[in-house]
Amino acid sequence: MKCTLFISFDLIRDGEIEKPLAIATILGFLKNDRQLQDKMSFHHLSINSLKYGGQAQAIDFENNLSGFNLEKFDFIAISAYIWNEYLLNDFIELLRKLGFRGNIILGGYQITYSNQKDLPLQYPDVQIFVSGYAEQSLKDFFSSPVKTAVPQFLNTPVDFSEIPSAYLTNEIFVPSGTPMLRLETKRGCPYRCSFCAHRDLTQNKVFKHSLDKVFNEISFIADRQVKRVNILDPIFNSGKDYLEVMREINRTNLNTTFTLQSRLENIRGIAGKEFLDLCSGDNYHLEFGLQTAVTTEADNINRRNNLQQIDEAFTQLKERNISYEVSLIYGLPGQTIDSFKRSIDFVESIGCKTIKAFPLMLLRGTELYHEKELWNIKEENIGEFAIPVVTSSNSFSRHDWEQMNEIANNLSPHHRQ
Template structure:
């Protein structure tokens, strides 16, 4: 039986600091399931939240112990540095192993990676069908020639096969191997009910895989996975939907909630959603079905920026959705970014204004604001390239994914983050944070007065 070792390496440190430690690698779990079903002996390791050096030591030990025939590497832009280091190490430890790469970054830069690293083949796009066909070809001594959705190097020349169509029948894919990531202490499981997002946000590169095609599993198939998880893992009390936006297809979301209520399934649900479309009927059913948390990617409160980043929502859409949510017992979280092209002090002020208006309608805690990262295959990346501030060779360096600094320096972005954080934080959060800072043993006497001034500000907001 051929052996397959599947891994995803350490993310860059600043990303790890903001990771939700309750989530796990569903992509790995899906690939493990289909490869195992095809008759291979599979081991999977996820080092996304681990120290790079420590993960290299563990992976080296795994390779020497397991001695796989195939090494599959999931490459994101945020873990490309550690991935390439591990590929080099793997080739030294196992010179004959067949190294296959996949993931968003590999789908964009398959030529660059094949040219510069000891990689045998790249899976481009969605992987479940491609990897099974590719492993079958390689296991029988054939080349990847003709395997759709792959690229490889032949006699020093990179050959790209035809693209593979997206999987239309998502119900045909086996449930992911949750067992890989759920331990006796795990309380939350992750489920993916849809794939793809039809929108064109200027900062998002996920369309690389989905081509902006929204596809969905049937309600019965999703509910069956929920029931399987609850039956198999008795410690699970929460399920997080990993969809880009669970509520995009409202009739389907409503049908799901009704089925959960009908079957009397008792579990807490979390999801991401959009403010448009939205309806009071949907939110009431979600509350009855057990949804306890919902996250909205607002990004900015500026009407001008919402339009320029192609968010396809308005300030009024956001306000109206929060009016619908008033009185609904579902905790709300909003996600913000700063540093978009065209960002100014005025747009920052608009963001603060919108958040505070929303909180007056329905209280929620401010969870922070992110600086705009520049991912390849996005509009903001093209803007940076056109200005001569970055090119594709950057991704061969060991540098972290950059922020968008074409219009503002890193220090100015930090100031904007601070301004939004102070302006959007509720008085309850502000008081709690300042008190914790005052009680911290590292706070010197000269730092106490500025914190007391901040404390007064929050009390009299």
């Protein structure tokens, strides 16, 4: 029997469950496969990056690894995200120093949206790269004889009807009264904003979990008396099934707050009215990523905001006293200090009490990532966890960015609730 260790660098806040939903879903899928049960054993180590801060180095995590005999593992699979990319190669070197002799598997956003030919140069001691959703790729890889030629590149589509619930399989243990957990009803986004990697950049599809699975998870949440659920769907109120999910939440009569990332323009017509009707209680808090209220800036990032529909949606939210917040981005192409202020003024003018603003990050693989020269964009590693953020372009200087950053920091706290 071969052994695999999954290592995830996570951002776990107080009250949150330590095992991330993404890793737990992969583990549940693999452990549930009968062919693998006699071939593979799977283990997981979650490293809470928030405990170490953005300046942590690979050596700082040696104590986390002390409970594992790394020599016994055949594979170590690591998640590569924008907040831990800076230390990945050093961390792999540490694994080798501590006795690991097997193959390194690397997956996550930073791998999925990289140029395949560049990956062996960026990560020279990685043998297997996984692009896209990892469940089926890893299942096929572990089920068949391991090839010796490296590097290998895996990217197998997933049948979402076959993915079990990480909660219902007890891959994530949820004590009664848990303060917060995450839920997913679909992956991907139907929109094409040029700065965003939430949508499937390769297939441009949205993949839905079955309603039976989601309904069973809602029942589970009720049984465990979970206080808050953050639904991870990039745009919850899109597609055909979101109202069914909300009806089931309301029918179950949960004493739980569900946070929904939603789109303002979708609150219209009969579906929009029912969405608001279902939200008109204490069970929901809505998050709207407006990004900008300036039309030219929205066009530059392919956001295409409809300000009239947005204004009408805000009016209805206020009339119904529905809990919500709005987020903006500063550092956008074509933006200036004055235009950033105009976006804030617009959101304030319609009575929004909670406004948050975040610096623009150029995520690998996005259209905006490839348009750096077009906008004369400059980045600096001044963000937390050495995340590069845009600090100047052909429409604002570094000094202008500092002023926008100060304005943003004075709006409201920057952490997700």
